Amino acid sequence: MTKRTFTNRRYLDAVNDHIVIFDGAMGTSIQKYHLSAEDFGGTQYDGCNDYLVITRPDVIEAIHQSFLDVGSEAVETNTFRSNRLTLxxxxxxxxxxxxxxxxxxxxxxxxDRVAAATGIPRFVAGSIGPSGKLPSGSDPDLSNITFEELAAIFYEQAQGLTEGGADVLLVETSQDILEVKAAIVGINRYFEDAGVRIPLQVQVTLDTTGRMLFGTDISGALATLEALPIDVIGMNCSTGPEYMTAPIKYLVENSHLPISVLPNAGLPINVDGEAVYPMEPEPFSHMVAEFARWGVGIVGGCCGTTPEHLKLLYKEVHGREYVETLTPSQKETLTPDPSPDLRCSRWSSGRGEKDSAGSGDHSALGTRHSSLDAAPTPGQKETLTPDPSPSGRGED
Structure with missing residues (x-):
């Protein structure tokens, strides 16, 4: 193993110590402000949520504050679509x-302001969403990009977020495993060039059948990603917590990395032409707290989740300490418990070493990427329809 030295590992130290609670949906929160084109900087920028950090920073700051006020320990930057292609x-x-x-x-x-007032560290997660391209696909427009071009796109976003003070970089709502690899390569190239290293958290998004867009299931995603220089693996978006049970159990039983889960507030339904996420705060927090009981160490919300969802989740998991790992047979018998004993996963007892050491030598990662992926089969490509405009975290 090659030792991985961090220039800032405060976030991983917190994950080692207790369950870390993320925030909820940025897009859902922005919609409640009923902003005008002028708020976005003019009609040409209307709807570009990411640009609000320039034109209405007060709104974005208030949204971050609203989640920190209810106990969220980590907030995601308003940069889900802030890569060169989507901008x-x-x-x-x-x-x-x-x-x-x-x-x-x-x-x-x-x-920093909230941490100073409460004495509790708070963390900035630099949000990095999909590029809008699907390199594993067959569509001539969506797949028309090289691995190196994708890596450069994610390098640039990692640079801006790290320079701005992020504690962890979060590659999220990932639906194409080849794009995920390009993101990991680009981000690690930036780390090497800049002489910095902060934790890298990677979250895939699965449909109701438990697969990514081109057919990769959770076992394939875990096998691929654990071999790369990342520090946390998880899932977010796409479905509500009710469809995540089997993949989460697989991660808890097989992952050597900390696990994160940030579900939507249920599957969206169409109400008067708009996507509405129907899961109320109480059942959402109850189900996600159950995942923490199984061994998930990082929890939060994605599309449709509000401060109220996170407030109740905080009440369910805050202050609980890890106890012994549940056996696979015990996990099979788990049922929701309003006051669960929160459990550690397989990585908790030995992950001090894992956090400081990588999964092999990745110094040549940039030159090895062509061998990292097996292309999806034609059958896999045909079973799912590519969506060039994934809803993403908080975009709905």
């Missing part, structure tokens, strides 16, 4: 570094 839709591609850096600085300011 180009608004002519903002040349401001990619500025937008990411500013978003992280804004979140850092709020977190």
């Amino acid at each position: 180009a839709e608004y002519g903002l591609q040349d401001r990619t570094l500025e937008i990411n850096r500013t978003a992280a600085q804004l979140a850092r300011r709020v977190c």
Whole structure:
């Protein structure tokens, strides 16, 4: 193993110590402000939520504050679509570094203020969503990008977020395993060039059948990602917690990395032409707290989750300490308990070493990427329809 030295590992120290609670949906929160085109900086930027860190930082700061006020320990930057490709839709591609850096600085300011007032550290998670391309697909437009081009796109976003003060980089709502690898390569290239290293958390999104867009299931995702230089693996978005049970159990029983789970507030339903996430705070918090009891160490919410969802989740899990790991047979018999004893997963007893040591030598990662992926079979490609505009975290 090659030793992995962090320049900032406060986030991993917290994950080692207790269950860390993330925030909820940024997009859902923004919608409640009923912003005008002028708030976005003009009609040409209307709907570009990420640009609000420049035009209405007060709104984004208030949203971060609303989640910190109910107990969230980590807040995600408003940068889910802040990569060069997606910002180009608004002519903002040349401001990619500025937008990411500013978003992280804004979140850092709020977190530091709350930490100073409460004495509890708060963490900035630099949100990195999909590029909008699907390199594993067969669509001539969506797959028309090289691995190196993708890596460079994620390098740039990682640079802005890290320079702005992020404690952890979060590659989230990942639906194409090849794109995930490009993100990991690009981010680690930035770390090497800049002489910094902060934790890297990677979350895939699975449909109701338990697969990513091109057919990768949770076992394939885990096998692929644990071999790469990441520090946390998890799931977010796509479905509500009710569809995550089997994949989460698999991760708890097989992952050597800390596990994160940030579900939507249920599967969206169409109400008057708009997507509505129907799961109320109480059942949501109850189910997600159950995942923590199984061994998930990082919990929070995605699309449709509000401060009220996180407030109840905080009440269920805050202050609980890990106890002995549940056996697989015990996990099979678990039923929801309003006051669960929160359990550690397989990585808790031995992960001090895992946090400081990587999964092998990744110094040549940038030159090895072509051998990292097996292309999806034609059958896998045909079973799912690519969505060029994934809803993503908080975009609904």
